[in-house]
Amino acid sequence: MITVIGFDADDTLWVNEPNYLETEKEFCRMLSAWKPAEETSALLFSTEMANLELYGYGAKSFILSMIETAVSVSAGQVGALTISEITRLGKSLINKDVELLDGVEETLQQLSAGYRLILATKGDLADQERKLGKSGLEKYFHHIEIMRDKKDDNYRRLLNHLDIPAADFLMVGNSLKSDIIPVLNLGGHAIHIPYHTTWQHEKTDDLPVYPFFTELRTIKQLPQFIATYESNH
Amino acid sequence: MITVIGFDADDTLWVNEPNYLETEKEFCRMLSAWKPAEETSALLFSTEMANLELYGYGAKSFILSMIETAVSVSAGQVGALTISEITRLGKSLINKDVELLDGVEETLQQLSAGYRLILATKGDLADQERKLGKSGLEKYFHHIEIMRDKKDDNYRRLLNHLDIPAADFLMVGNSLKSDIIPVLNLGGHAIHIPYHTTWQHEKTDDLPVYPFFTELRTIKQLPQFIATYESNH
Numbered sequence: 001m002i003t004v005i006g007f008d009a010d011d012t013l014w015v016n017e018p019n020y021l022e023t024e025k026e027f028c029r030m031l032s033a034w035k036p037a038e039e040t041s042a043l044l045f046s047t048e049m050a051n052l053e054l055y056g057y058g059a060k061s062f063i064l065s066m067i068e069t070a071v072s073v074s075a076g077q078v079g080a081l082t083i084s085e086i087t088r089l090g091k092s093l094i095n096k097d098v099e100l101l102d103g104v105e106e107t108l109q110q111l112s113a114g115y116r117l118i119l120a121t122k123g124d125l126a127d128q129e130r131k132l133g134k135s136g137l138e139k140y141f142h143h144i145e146i147m148r149d150k151k152d153d154n155y156r157r158l159l160n161h162l163d164i165p166a167a168d169f170l171m172v173g174n175s176l177k178s179d180i181i182p183v184l185n186l187g188g189h190a191i192h193i194p195y196h197t198t199w200q201h202e203k204t205d206d207l208p209v210y211p212f213f214t215e216l217r218t219i220k221q222l223p224q225f226i227a228t229y230e231s232n233h
Numbered sequence: 234m235i236t237v238i239g240f241d242a243d244d245t246l247w248v249n250e251p252n253y254l255e256t257e258k259e260f261c262r263m264l265s266a267w268k269p270a271e272e273t274s275a276l277l278f279s280t281e282m283a284n285l286e287l288y289g290y291g292a293k294s295f296i297l298s299m300i301e302t303a304v305s306v307s308a309g310q311v312g313a314l315t316i317s318e319i320t321r322l323g324k325s326l327i328n329k330d331v332e333l334l335d336g337v338e339e340t341l342q343q344l345s346a347g348y349r350l351i352l353a354t355k356g357d358l359a360d361q362e363r364k365l366g367k368s369g370l371e372k373y374f375h376h377i378e379i380m381r382d383k384k385d386d387n388y389r390r391l392l393n394h395l396d397i398p399a400a401d402f403l404m405v406g407n408s409l410k411s412d413i414i415p416v417l418n419l420g421g422h423a424i425h426i427p428y429h430t431t432w433q434h435e436k437t438d439d440l441p442v443y444p445f446f447t448e449l450r451t452i453k454q455l456p457q458f459i460a461t462y463e464s465n466h
Contacts, residue, residue: 056359126289
């Protein structure tokens with residue numbers, strides 16, 4: 001019986017990836033005198049991946065990787081004023097308003113009456129707490145977990161900490177790699193709600209074939225689906 | 234009766250501030266063609282303070298503030314290679330070995346037999362989890378809390394989350410401002426173990442005069458002190 005429902009945040013509850021894409025586009029434009037956008041963009045992604053272990057996820061890591069990429073794309077010729085512009089661009093990414101996805105608030109409200117809801121997101125602490133504060137959704141969650149990463153081990157520690165068996169846990173999110181596969185690996189339940197755009201790093205060729213895997217089109221289908229799902233188990 | 238003991242991490246369990254000071258010294262040296270070290274240092278601190286709300290604490294924020302300061306100290310003249318050097322300096326700060334303070338491991342080992350120990354630190358998630366992993370101390374802690382900040386409200390949420398009354402909680406740390414005063418404000422107990430150097434931002438003129446406030450010279454005095462303290466209450 002499901003007692004706890006975990007929600008991913010970025011691109012599950014609110015808009016995130018489009019803001020990063022927009023920032024990246026502007027960043028590539030700034031450096032267009034040196035390289036075409038596709039090359040800058042590819043180099044930015046490989047810089048982010050190289051820095052991931054050291055920096056972790058989130059907006060500050062992204063800004064640092066943009067700065068590093070700018071130096072490299074320009075072969076050490078980029079000016080301090082462009083560096084300043086990149087910082088400004090990064091700060092405005094952090095400061096963006098939080099835009100809830102359609103149906104999120106009523107779905108959380110409805111589910112919070114029957115389940116313990118937790119928010120399980122990875123990224124930067126300052127950044128995710130700010131977004132959560134701006135979202136107005138904090139009141140629906142029994143527990144907030146900002147994770148360094150979302151692999152099997154991270155979820156195992158989360159479930160231990162919450163003292164719940166995996167079989168009682170349902171995770172909802174837009175990333176197969178970070179929200180669905182690790183939870184299914186532990187014997188939990190997971191519902192995939194795809195978002196129209198996915199960060200390259202979150203893409204995976206592994207398709208979950210587990211019995212408990214489901215894909216929904218919108219978060220609004222969740223309460224009805226869970227009720228049916230529970231009555232069939 | 235004290236049941237849970239919280240420990241600050243940076244400069245309470247392991248060396249931190251001296252690494253930042255060393256990095257800052259090297260940073261000021263890089264910019265010495267433009268400004269004397271004291272001016273660069275003062276500007277770096279005010280940049281950090283201006284960025285604190287947006288970036289939060291930790292090494293990535295520090296690197297971003299160094300880059301911003303370099304642009305400003307050089308009036309936009311700093312070259313991309315210096316920016317690169319600053320990034321390299323920041324990465325080596327993140328990659329530093331973790332050096333435990335004297336007596337930490339045996340004290341935690343001893344206290345973990347009689348109390349639930351928690352680690353309550355602020356800063357950057359990736360950074361603090363890496364340091365904890367390197368420290369080998371994780372096994373002594375029942376719970377790890379990496380906090381966005383360490384003010385009254387943050388501690389209040391932590392105690393609610395752990396479901397313990399403030400009167401059962403003892404906090405140990407090197408910062409009066411972040412580890413001692415907020416916990417005393419909530420009615421908890423706190424022991425101050427000063428470190429030989431303190432970040433300017435952690436300094437305070439408020440001297441705690443609460444009955445439960447104690448200062449020890451080294452963490453090794455903790456088990457004996459707590460035993461005596463408890464038998465007198």
